[in-house]
Amino acid sequence: MSDAIVLAASDLRREYHMGEELVHAVRGVTLEVTRGDYVAIVGPSGCGKSTMLNLLGGIDRPSGGTVTINGSRIDGMRDAEATRFRLHNIGFVFQRFYLMPALTAIENVELPMAEAKMNAEDRVHRARELLAYVGLGARRDHRPAQLSGGEQQRVAIARALANRPQILLADEPTGELDAKTGADMIALLAQVNRDGTTIIVVTHDEDLAGAAKRVVHMRDGVVVDDHRQDSR
Amino acid sequence: MLFRLAWATLSRHRSRTLLAVLGVAVSAAMLLDMVMLSSGMRASFRELLLTRGFQLRLAPKGTLPFDTDATIPKVSEALRTLRAMPDVATVSPVLGGQLHVEVAGRVITAATIGADPLVQGDYEVVTGRAPAAPNELVASDDFLRVSGLHVGDTLSAAAGYDPQLRSFAGRRTLTVVGRAHFLYMAAGQLVVSVPLATLQDMQGSRARDRASLVMIKARDGASVESVLQRIKSALPSVSAVSIETAMLQVDKRLSYFRQLAFILGAVSLAVGFLLVTTLVTVSVNERLGEIVVMRAIGVVRGRIVLQIVLESVAIMVVGALCGLGLGLATARYLDSILSSFPGLPAAMHFFVFEPRDAWTALGLLTGAGILAGIYPSWRGASLPIAVTMREEAVA
Numbered sequence: 180m181s182d183a184i185v186l187a188a189s190d191l192r193r194e195y196h197m198g199e200e201l202v203h204a205v206r207g208v209t210l211e212v213t214r215g216d217y218v219a220i221v222g223p224s225g226c227g228k229s230t231m232l233n234l235l236g237g238i239d240r241p242s243g244g245t246v247t248i249n250g251s252r253i254d255g256m257r258d259a260e261a262t263r264f265r266l267h268n269i270g271f272v273f274q275r276f277y278l279m280p281a282l283t284a285i286e287n288v289e290l291p292m293a294e295a296k297m298n299a300e301d302r303v304h305r306a307r308e309l310l311a312y313v314g315l316g317a318r319r320d321h322r323p324a325q326l327s328g329g330e331q332q333r334v335a336i337a338r339a340l341a342n343r344p345q346i347l348l349a350d351e352p353t354g355e356l357d358a359k360t361g362a363d364m365i366a367l368l369a370q371v372n373r374d375g376t377t378i379i380v381v382t383h384d385e386d387l388a389g390a391a392k393r394v395v396h397m398r399d400g401v402v403v404d405d406h407r408q409d410s411r
Numbered sequence: 412m413l414f415r416l417a418w419a420t421l422s423r424h425r426s427r428t429l430l431a432v433l434g435v436a437v438s439a440a441m442l443l444d445m446v447m448l449s450s451g452m453r454a455s456f457r458e459l460l461l462t463r464g465f466q467l468r469l470a471p472k473g474t475l476p477f478d479t480d481a482t483i484p485k486v487s488e489a490l491r492t493l494r495a496m497p498d499v500a501t502v503s504p505v506l507g508g509q510l511h512v513e514v515a516g517r518v519i520t521a522a523t524i525g526a527d528p529l530v531q532g533d534y535e536v537v538t539g540r541a542p543a544a545p546n547e548l549v550a551s552d553d554f555l556r557v558s559g560l561h562v563g564d565t566l567s568a569a570a571g572y573d574p575q576l577r578s579f580a581g582r583r584t585l586t587v588v589g590r591a592h593f594l595y596m597a598a599g600q601l602v603v604s605v606p607l608a609t610l611q612d613m614q615g616s617r618a619r620d621r622a623s624l625v626m627i628k629a630r631d632g633a634s635v636e637s638v639l640q641r642i643k644s645a646l647p648s649v650s651a652v653s654i655e656t657a658m659l660q661v662d663k664r665l666s667y668f669r670q671l672a673f674i675l676g677a678v679s680l681a682v683g684f685l686l687v688t689t690l691v692t693v694s695v696n697e698r699l700g701e702i703v704v705m706r707a708i709g710v711v712r713g714r715i716v717l718q719i720v721l722e723s724v725a726i727m728v729v730g731a732l733c734g735l736g737l738g739l740a741t742a743r744y745l746d747s748i749l750s751s752f753p754g755l756p757a758a759m760h761f762f763v764f765e766p767r768d769a770w771t772a773l774g775l776l777t778g779a780g781i782l783a784g785i786y787p788s789w790r791g792a793s794l795p796i797a798v799t800m801r802e803e804a805v806a
Contacts, residue, residue: 275803277700280423286415290416291709291710294708
């Protein structure tokens with residue numbers, strides 16, 4: 180794998196049973212993502228794009244094929260090893276934010292750093308920096324219930340960036356946001372990418388896909404189109 | 412962060428957590444009471460027997476002290492033998508009986524202890540003094556209250572009633588010289604004590620040179636067990652019991668209480684365990700999405716298990732601490748009921764608090780808290796991340 184390639188998936192497959200039926204969610208996808216890229220995976224509902232993202236992020240195991248990130252095969256890792264790998268190498272942003280409701284914004288951002296055993300002083304400092312970066316410096320002591328959807332997603336992005344991952348995986352990050360807030364989120368993700376983080380985003384949002392450097396179209400579990408967008 | 416998250420999670424549903432803590436507190440109070448009950452009677456009885464430092468007791472052959480009306484014959488001979496033993500420090504013979512006292516035209520019957528006032532181990536003089544002459548006695552508060560007599564008053568007493576002759580073996584005029592607290596008597600019991608020779612004399616021929624019991628104190632540093640063996644070989648016609656032997660008898664007779672305490676304690680522990688397991692399982696089910704997201708962002712399973720077990724243990728420990736006060740209050744109330752059981756020494760307690768009991772209850776509850784958290788935590792930590800997130804999204 181070339182140094183420039185940060186993520187490589189080869190002949191990736193995922194099948195699961197839904198009742199009696201065997202569902203082929205992802206059928207032999209091969210994909211390479213270079214460092215600093217911004218990839219949008221698009222396609223109709225049920226085409227396997229979220230499953231694909233889960234496989235790339237190591238939170239689901241493929242039925243076949245391989246996933247390599249920074250030269251490490253993650254598809255065969257044991258659970259604890261994969262969890263540690265995600266902690267240091269991958270940031271996740273989910274459609275429904277999934278912040279810890281009992282913790283404040285800054286504590287949510289601190290959580291992955293605490294897990295990585297960063298000392299308290301450093302992690303508070305970094306969490307403050309990150310919240311300022313996503314525009315929430317003044318709301319760090321608010322709990323998720325006291326924040327709007329857009330603000331919660333910003334906290335989720337700050338949390339995803341906490342351990343300085345090389346790759347950020349986002350599943351429908353604008354799916355629960357209104358148009359204005361969604362546009363702000365698109366701008367924030369573009370900024371994160373400009374600052375050096377590789378982003379792979381799964382979306383139905385054409386504006387979000389339009390902001391990516393590369394768009395991968397999936398249908399019925401396979402990649403049907405993969406093209407770069409100019410001037411990004 | 413782990414503690415912070417566990418605490419924050421518990422604080423999220425304050426009323427639910429509070430109710431669980433109260434439930435555990437009740438369970439802990441019950442458990443503490445049962446732990447106190449299982450060891451309290453034994454400790455209290457042992458303390459009672461050792462109140463005046465007498466480690467050995469002689470009773471008529473085949474009986475326990477004051478278990479029957481039987482008496483030890485030729486007691487003066489036995490006393491000489493005992494006093495001659497180098498490791499015996501004090502010998503205190505006791506004769507039990509009854510005095511019928513005539514006061515203002517009515518007869519009051521009092522349990523009577525005949526003892527040597529200089530070495531006796533049955534009472535403590537509260538006011539006045541111990542008998543110094545054959546015609547003197549000390550009496551309990553209840554006797555003085557019922558009889559209307561005071562220290563310094565004289566009374567006419569009879570003892571040794573013979574139902575065939577319908578007469579008393581002895582009558583005396585006695586002077587009340589002190590008010591005493593009788594260690595082994597039941598609350599409310601009318602008790603007096605006269606010198607041993609006085610009671611022996613008043614009870615007539617059947618009590619001559621007899622005692623119901625002999626209490627023995629070994630010299631400091633002497634082995635009580637070896638003194639016991641020497642007494643057994645020197646006086647084969649009496650039963651010699653040490654505190655330990657007496658405790659074995661008590662253990663046998665009170666095993667019912669200990670079994671009851673064990674069963675009720677186990678039930679309260681099980682109730683606390685099930686309560687917390689249920690609560691924590693419900694709490695985990697409500698936040699499956701949060702839990703799998705924690706795993707997705709890199710929190711290892713062990714940490715999630717630990718966090719949920721911490722929540723469970725926190726409920727148990729806080730509940731147990733609240734239950735400590737409740738347990739002590741209920742123990743005091745229950746003790747007052749059981750201690751008033753007829754015939755029991757007033758100094759006997761069923762619930763005796765020792766710090767060890769609180770630690771035992773706390774340890775058991777903490778252990779139950781850990782066990783209560785293991786199932787829900789392991790369930791939460793074992794969920795497949797992608798599938799659970801999909802199901803959460805659909806839900």
